Amino acid sequence: MGAGHAHALYQHGHSTVHRMGPEAKLAAGFASVVAIATTPREAVWAFALHAAVLAAVVTAAELPPRFVLRRLAIVLPFVAFAFTIPFVAGGEEVTVLGVGLSRDGLWGTWNVLAKAVLGASVSIVVAGTTEEARIFKGLERLRVPVAITLIATFMLRYLTLIADELRRTRVAMRARGYAPRWLWEARPVASAAGAVFVRSYERGERVHAAMLARGFTGTMPELDTRTATRADWLRGATVAGVVAATALAAAVTT
Amino acid sequence: MHAPDGFLNAGTAVATGAISAGAIGVGLRQAREQLADRQVPLAGISAAFIFAAQMFNFPVAAGTTGHLLGGALAAILLGPAVGSVVVAVVVIVQALLFADGGVSALGYNVLNMAVVTAFGGYAVFRGLLRLLPRTATGVVFASGIAAGVSVVLSATAFSLEWLFGATFPVPFDTVFGAMVGVHLLIGIGEGVLTGLTVGAVLAARPDLVAGVHDLDRVALRDRASIGMRGFLLAGALVALLLATVVSQFAAPAPDGLERVAEDTGIAEVARDHALADAPFADYATHGLRNESLSLAVAGTAGVVITLAVGAGLVAAVRRGRGRGRASEGEHEHGPARAGVG
Structure with missing residues (x-):
C-alpha cells in the first residue's frame, strides 16, 4: 500500500515547514484560522497582511504557488454563492453599474471570499507539508x-x-x-x-x-517519534502570533 | 453545505462547537465497546465508503446529477453512535486535509452534517419502524423517508444558526425558505438513494444493517416489489406533506404585493425593527414581516430538531446498553461471514 500514500494533498519536501513537528504546525494553523475568521471585515488592510504572512509561509514551505491555487478551487462553489449575496441582502443600497446592491451584502461577499480563501489556504499549507499519518499523530498529541x-x-x-x-x-x-x-x-x-x-x-x-x-492491541505502534521541538513551537507561535496580533489590531481600530 | 471560515459569527461557532463535541462525545462513549474491538478498521473503512459515496454521482433529472450526503445512511447501517462518529470524521478530515469547509467552522458543519443527520435521521427511522410493517419493504421506506427528513432537518438547523450568527443582512425568513426549499428537493434524491442502498444491503447481508438489529430476520426477507416510480411518488408525497406543514406557519403572510416588496428588500430599507437588543444577530431578524411569527417558526423548528437529535442520542445510549444481548445474535452469522470473505 506504500504507493497509495503519496496522494495529491501532500507535496514532498524538506523545508523548515515540512520538518516542523505536526502538533506545533496544527496548533499554529488552527490559531491562525480562528484569528482570520474573527478579523472584522472592514479592515481590508488586515486581510492583506494575513495574505502576506501566508505567502511568506508558502514560500518558506517551498510549495509551488500553482499547487496552492489549484487546490483553492475547492472554495469556488462558495465564491459563486458569495456573489449572489448583494442581490438578496437587505439594508442600505448602493448603485453599481445601474443595479441597486446592498451595501452590507457587498461587505458580506468580501467577508465570505476573503475568509474562505485564507482559511482554506491554511489547511492547504498544513496538509501540503505534512504526511497524513503525521497529521493524525499530531492531532493525537493535541489530545484528540x-x-x-x-x-x-x-x-x-x-x-x-x-x-x-x-x-x-x-x-x-x-x-x-x-x-x-x-x-x-x-x-x-x-x-x-x-x-x-x-x-x-x-x-x-x-x-x-x-x-x-500481527499483534494489534488496539493502539497503533509509535513509528514516528519526532515530536515538536521548542524551536518548532516558537516558529508556530511566531506565525500565529503575527496573524492574531493583526486581527486584534484590526478589531481595535474598527 | 460545507460552510467556510467566518460564515457565521464567532459566538455561534463556539456554541455549536460545544454542542457538536458533546454529541460526538456521547457517540464515542457508546461506540467505545465496539471501537475497542473489531470496529476501528471497520469504522474507518465505512467512513471511506461514506466519503466515496459523496463523490459518486447519481442521475437526478434530464442528465443532471447529485450526490449522497450519507448521514442517515451511516446511522442506519452502522448504528447511531458509530454512524455519527464516522460522519463527523468525514467532515473533520474534509476540512483539515481537503480544505472543504472551514476549520473554524467545524462546530456548525459537524453539527449540521453529522450530529443532526445521524441522530435526527436515526430517530426518525426508528419512529417510522413503529408505524410501518417490520419487513424489508418497511425498512426501505423508513430509511428513505428518514434520510430525506434528515437533510431537511440539517437545512433547518443551519437556518436556526443563521438566526443567531448571521454575518450579512439576509433575514431568517429568506434563509429558512431557501434552505428548506432547496433541501426538500435534495432530500428526495437522498431518500431514494438511501432507501435503495439500505435495501440492497438488507438483501445481501441483513446482519450488517445495525438499525434493524432487533427485527426478526425471517420477516425481513419479506419484500413486496414496488416499482421505482411508486417509490419516487411516495417520496414526493412526503416532501409535499412537509412543505405543507412548513408553509402553514407562513399562512398569515401579507398579500402578494407586500410579499414581493418584502422579498425584494424594498420594504426592508426603511425598516426599524424592535429586536435590536434580542440575542439574535441584527441581520437575521432584519426586515422580518412579523417578528413574533418568524420567531415562532424558528422556535418550533428548534424544538423539532432538539427532540429528533435527543431521541437519536437516547436510542444510541439504549442500543449501547442492550448490546450484551444483541451481540449474541450478531455472532450467529460468524461462519457465514468467514465464508464470504
Whole structure:
C-alpha cells in the first residue's frame, strides 16, 4: 500500500515547514484560522497582511504557488454563492453599474471570499507539508481522542480504494449500456453502492483479522517519534502570533 | 453545505462547537465497546465508503446529477453512535486535509452534517419502524423517508444558526425558505438513494444493517416489489406533506404585493425593527414581516430538531446498553461471514 500514500494533498519536501513537528504546525494553523475568521471585515488592510504572512509561509514551505491555487478551487462553489449575496441582502443600497446592491451584502461577499480563501489556504499549507499519518499523530498529541484519529487514518488509507471500486462498478454498468438520466433510473446505482458497502464492511473485518494476526492491541505502534521541538513551537507561535496580533489590531481600530 | 471560515459569527461557532463535541462525545462513549474491538478498521473503512459515496454521482433529472450526503445512511447501517462518529470524521478530515469547509467552522458543519443527520435521521427511522410493517419493504421506506427528513432537518438547523450568527443582512425568513426549499428537493434524491442502498444491503447481508438489529430476520426477507416510480411518488408525497406543514406557519403572510416588496428588500430599507437588543444577530431578524411569527417558526423548528437529535442520542445510549444481548445474535452469522470473505 506504500504507493497509495503519496496522494495529491501532500507535496514532498524538506523545508523548515515540512520538518516542523505536526502538533506545533496544527496548533499554529488552527490559531491562525480562528484569528482570520474573527478579523472584522472592514479592515481590508488586515486581510492583506494575513495574505502576506501566508505567502511568506508558502514560500518558506517551498510549495509551488500553482499547487496552492489549484487546490483553492475547492472554495469556488462558495465564491459563486458569495456573489449572489448583494442581490438578496437587505439594508442600505448602493448603485453599481445601474443595479441597486446592498451595501452590507457587498461587505458580506468580501467577508465570505476573503475568509474562505485564507482559511482554506491554511489547511492547504498544513496538509501540503505534512504526511497524513503525521497529521493524525499530531492531532493525537493535541489530545484528540484516539478513536477519531484511528478512524480517520483508516478512512484516508482506504478512500482511494473504495472510491475506485465505486467508479469501476459505474464503468462496468456503463459498458453494459446503463446510461441513467432520471432519478427513477437510479436503482442500479444504489444497488451498486449497497454492494460496495457490503464489500467495504467485509474488507474491514478481514483487515482487522490480519491486524490481530500481527499483534494489534488496539493502539497503533509509535513509528514516528519526532515530536515538536521548542524551536518548532516558537516558529508556530511566531506565525500565529503575527496573524492574531493583526486581527486584534484590526478589531481595535474598527 | 460545507460552510467556510467566518460564515457565521464567532459566538455561534463556539456554541455549536460545544454542542457538536458533546454529541460526538456521547457517540464515542457508546461506540467505545465496539471501537475497542473489531470496529476501528471497520469504522474507518465505512467512513471511506461514506466519503466515496459523496463523490459518486447519481442521475437526478434530464442528465443532471447529485450526490449522497450519507448521514442517515451511516446511522442506519452502522448504528447511531458509530454512524455519527464516522460522519463527523468525514467532515473533520474534509476540512483539515481537503480544505472543504472551514476549520473554524467545524462546530456548525459537524453539527449540521453529522450530529443532526445521524441522530435526527436515526430517530426518525426508528419512529417510522413503529408505524410501518417490520419487513424489508418497511425498512426501505423508513430509511428513505428518514434520510430525506434528515437533510431537511440539517437545512433547518443551519437556518436556526443563521438566526443567531448571521454575518450579512439576509433575514431568517429568506434563509429558512431557501434552505428548506432547496433541501426538500435534495432530500428526495437522498431518500431514494438511501432507501435503495439500505435495501440492497438488507438483501445481501441483513446482519450488517445495525438499525434493524432487533427485527426478526425471517420477516425481513419479506419484500413486496414496488416499482421505482411508486417509490419516487411516495417520496414526493412526503416532501409535499412537509412543505405543507412548513408553509402553514407562513399562512398569515401579507398579500402578494407586500410579499414581493418584502422579498425584494424594498420594504426592508426603511425598516426599524424592535429586536435590536434580542440575542439574535441584527441581520437575521432584519426586515422580518412579523417578528413574533418568524420567531415562532424558528422556535418550533428548534424544538423539532432538539427532540429528533435527543431521541437519536437516547436510542444510541439504549442500543449501547442492550448490546450484551444483541451481540449474541450478531455472532450467529460468524461462519457465514468467514465464508464470504
